[in-house]
Amino acid sequence: MHNYHALFSSTKLANKTLKNRIVHASMTTRMGVNGGTTEQHLQYYKNRAIGGAGMIVTEPLSMAPHQHIPYKIVAYDNSHLSDLEKWAESVESEDCRLLGQIQDPGRGRHQHGRAFNAVGASALPDDLSGTIPRVLTTVEIRQMNTQFANSSLRLKRCGFSGVEISAGHGHLFHQFLSPWSNIRHDQYGGDLVNRCRILHEMIDEIRQVCGYDFIIGLKLPGDDGVIGGINCSAAAEIANHLTINKDIDYITFAQGSHARSLEMHVPDDHEPRFTYRDLFAQLKPFINNITLMALGRITDPAEADAIIQSGQADLVALGRSLVADPAWPLKSKQGRSAEIRYCVSCNNCWYMGAAYQQKISCDNNPTVGKYNEVDYWPPITPLRKKVVIVGSGIAALEAAWVAAAKGHSVHVFGSSPVVGGKLAIRSQLPGGESMSSIYDYQYATAMRAGVHFKLGYSAELIDITALNPQVVILACGATMAPPRWIPDDIRQGGLVPDLRSVMDEFIKKPKKQVGCAMIYDLDQTEGTYASLEYLKNYFDEVHLITPYDCIGSETSLVTRQGIQRRLSTRGITITTLTEPVWSDDIGEGYIDLKHVYTNQITRVKNLSLLTYSTPRVPNQTLLNPLLALGFEVHLIGDCLTPRNVMAATQEGYEIANTI
Numbered sequence: 262m263h264n265y266h267a268l269f270s271s272t273k274l275a276n277k278t279l280k281n282r283i284v285h286a287s288m289t290t291r292m293g294v295n296g297g298t299t300e301q302h303l304q305y306y307k308n309r310a311i312g313g314a315g316m317i318v319t320e321p322l323s324m325a326p327h328q329h330i331p332y333k334i335v336a337y338d339n340s341h342l343s344d345l346e347k348w349a350e351s352v353e354s355e356d357c358r359l360l361g362q363i364q365d366p367g368r369g370r371h372q373h374g375r376a377f378n379a380v381g382a383s384a385l386p387d388d389l390s391g392t393i394p395r396v397l398t399t400v401e402i403r404q405m406n407t408q409f410a411n412s413s414l415r416l417k418r419c420g421f422s423g424v425e426i427s428a429g430h431g432h433l434f435h436q437f438l439s440p441w442s443n444i445r446h447d448q449y450g451g452d453l454v455n456r457c458r459i460l461h462e463m464i465d466e467i468r469q470v471c472g473y474d475f476i477i478g479l480k481l482p483g484d485d486g487v488i489g490g491i492n493c494s495a496a497a498e499i500a501n502h503l504t505i506n507k508d509i510d511y512i513t514f515a516q517g518s519h520a521r522s523l524e525m526h527v528p529d530d531h532e533p534r535f536t537y538r539d540l541f542a543q544l545k546p547f548i549n550n551i552t553l554m555a556l557g558r559i560t561d562p563a564e565a566d567a568i569i570q571s572g573q574a575d576l577v578a579l580g581r582s583l584v585a586d587p588a589w590p591l592k593s594k595q596g597r598s599a600e601i602r603y604c605v606s607c608n609n610c611w612y613m614g615a616a617y618q619q620k621i622s623c624d625n626n627p628t629v630g631k632y633n634e635v636d637y638w639p640p641i642t643p644l645r646k647k648v649v650i651v652g653s654g655i656a657a658l659e660a661a662w663v664a665a666a667k668g669h670s671v672h673v674f675g676s677s678p679v680v681g682g683k684l685a686i687r688s689q690l691p692g693g694e695s696m697s698s699i700y701d702y703q704y705a706t707a708m709r710a711g712v713h714f715k716l717g718y719s720a721e722l723i724d725i726t727a728l729n730p731q732v733v734i735l736a737c738g739a740t741m742a743p744p745r746w747i748p749d750d751i752r753q754g755g756l757v758p759d760l761r762s763v764m765d766e767f768i769k770k771p772k773k774q775v776g777c778a779m780i781y782d783l784d785q786t787e788g789t790y791a792s793l794e795y796l797k798n799y800f801d802e803v804h805l806i807t808p809y810d811c812i813g814s815e816t817s818l819v820t821r822q823g824i825q826r827r828l829s830t831r832g833i834t835i836t837t838l839t840e841p842v843w844s845d846d847i848g849e850g851y852i853d854l855k856h857v858y859t860n861q862i863t864r865v866k867n868l869s870l871l872t873y874s875t876p877r878v879p880n881q882t883l884l885n886p887l888l889a890l891g892f893e894v895h896l897i898g899d900c901l902t903p904r905n906v907m908a909a910t911q912e913g914y915e916i917a918n919t920i
């Protein structure tokens with residue numbers, strides 16, 4: 262058993278005690294409504310406090326009137342004082358310090374289209390949305406800083422322990438710091454001292470108004486990945502300048518910018534753990550011995566402990582890891598790290614908010630913000646039933662463990678000898694390794710809860726009826742639909758297999774092959790592109806063709822940036838707006854591709870593998886026979902409607918809670 266002594270040692274910031282070194286990094290939850298908190302919003306934060314974090318940085322607040330958007334909690338006037346008080350009380354009462362975040366997107370905008378009300382340092386377009394901001398005047402900058410200071414005081418009076426200024430991620434303050442986005446000629450532009458002035462004055466004002474028993478943290482760019490922006494040595498100068506008079510209590514560094522380097526701020530499974538370890542080491546000597554908070558893909562307690570123990574940093578910030586499991590600190594401290602639901606760095610939490618404006622959610626946590634989220638284990642049901650689940654993928658396993666934990670007698674049939682379903686294939690492809698922890702957790706917990714497994718066995722109707730269950734849950738997944746350009750007789754013959762079968766075979770028996778592998782892509786999700794990367798290790802050439810005008814349209818922007826970068830680096834050919842034309846020449850290694858709008862034909866030679874990744878059709882063969890026999894049957898996950906991991910975990914959890 263590990264006790265992680267360094268990680269769980271206490272420390273002080275601005276004379277306030279932090280019981281341990283674990284900090285919840287700021288993440289937009291979109292759980293607020295009309296400028297105020299909601300039950301779920303308060304519960305989300307309370308859960309992270311009960312779960313054992315020593316300090317929580319909130320999502321960005323409305324600290325000035327121009328920042329008002331409904332899901333941001335208002336702190337610029339007294340209209341939501343009681344919400345702020347409740348929020349502080351619910352977190353601080355768990356011996357967890359609460360810091361409000363000051364942030365402004367400036368010209369940065371994730372959603373499609375331009376932001377017409379954006380303000381900024383200079384009238385230069387945002388690198389992603391093209392938004393040109395209205396330039397803030399010097400008077401407006403000073404007014405804004407005064408508003409931030411007054412709002413900070415309001416937070417202090419409501420019971421908050423401090424504020425964090427988010428000056429990275431390509432947002433407004435970063436836009437002032439970077440010569441790429443700041444071409445002002447007044448005292449807020451030009452040399453480094455001038456570009457830092459907005460932050461210097463903000464920190465000074467907050468300190469004057471809130472005093473020294475109030476934590477002020479600063480998140481700065483460490484390396485923004487923008488040519489002409491802030492690289493490591495520029496970041497060192499900025500950090501040195503802003504910490505020299507020691508008016509802030511801690512510092513951390515975010516990577517990437519609101520540009521083609523956005524992916525850097527939420528490193529995924531293609532990147533090493535604590536991705537920016539070396540960068541933090543290079544910046545540490547320049548921060549004038551201010552408390553340093555490590556950040557970026559820290560998922561494991563042993564690693565977090567080692568960061569503190571070895572002096573690489575004094576605090577460890579966890580963003581996505583605490584979305585996946587708010588009890589991460591508690592379980593680590595109790596020697597139960599095997600029971601943590603680990604972050605798999607899939608970035609779907611970010612995707613749901615940035616692309617769909619939805620509340621924060623997680624592939625590996627179906628209970629985000631629920632009252633019983635921390636160390637979730639369902640109460641025993643008075644009505645115990647026999648439940649048969651067909652399938653052993655993510656949806657099936659979630660349903661199985663929760664139903665068994667409730668006291669039901671649960672029998673799982675899985676046709677594959679291993680659990681995890683299609684995710685077990687994905688986890689063996691590039692950038693998928695962490696995914697296995699989703700089903701590892703589910704399987705281990707299901708065993709603990711007493712689920713009976715029969716794996717490597719395709720259940721027939723008779724196997725189910727023989728058990729005479731009160732409830733049957735079909736979670737048998739879905740199969741890729743063969744594209745219509747393959748003639749009917751060929752479809753049956755298996756000459757063109759689907760991508761999943763191909764990858765399953767290849768993973769079992771990888772072999773070098775001459776010629777070209779071609780994937781026809783109607784799927785547009787990450788697994789298809791990971792397969793391309795994998796196949797590139799074994800084929801001379803790898804092609805992706807799609808009738809769409811882009812690739813990765815079913816992935817988040819931060820995921821897509823990495824996909825584009827890797828496919829290009831590896832020399833994988835991508836042809837959009839194209840479909841194959843079927844001919845017998847395919848057997849001879851030739852394939853004709855037709856432009857979908859002009860019908861123009863191009864010929865590719867040396868074809869040795871042709872496969873397709875397409876929308877999937879649910880596997881529901883057992884449904885009608887079971888219904889005809891009068892069984893209560895539920896469909897979940899892809900077996901209901903093919904979607905993603907998040908939907909699968911969610912539906913598994915929900916069905917187990919309704920039976």
Ligand SMILES: Cc1cc2nc3c(=O)[nH]c(=O)nc-3n(C[C@H](O)[C@H](O)[C@H](O)COP(=O)(O)O)c2cc1C
Pocket residue numbers: 286287288289320321362364427430480515526527528556557558559578579580581582610611612614621
């Ligand atoms: C869903 C999501 C929302 C985020 N929102 C914010 C934000 O509003 N302000 C901010 O400073 N950082 C934000 N971040 C960045 C995190 O604070 C953190 O820097 C990043 O996730 C890397 O840490 P991690 O690897 O521990 O998740 C967000 C990250 C995620 C995943």
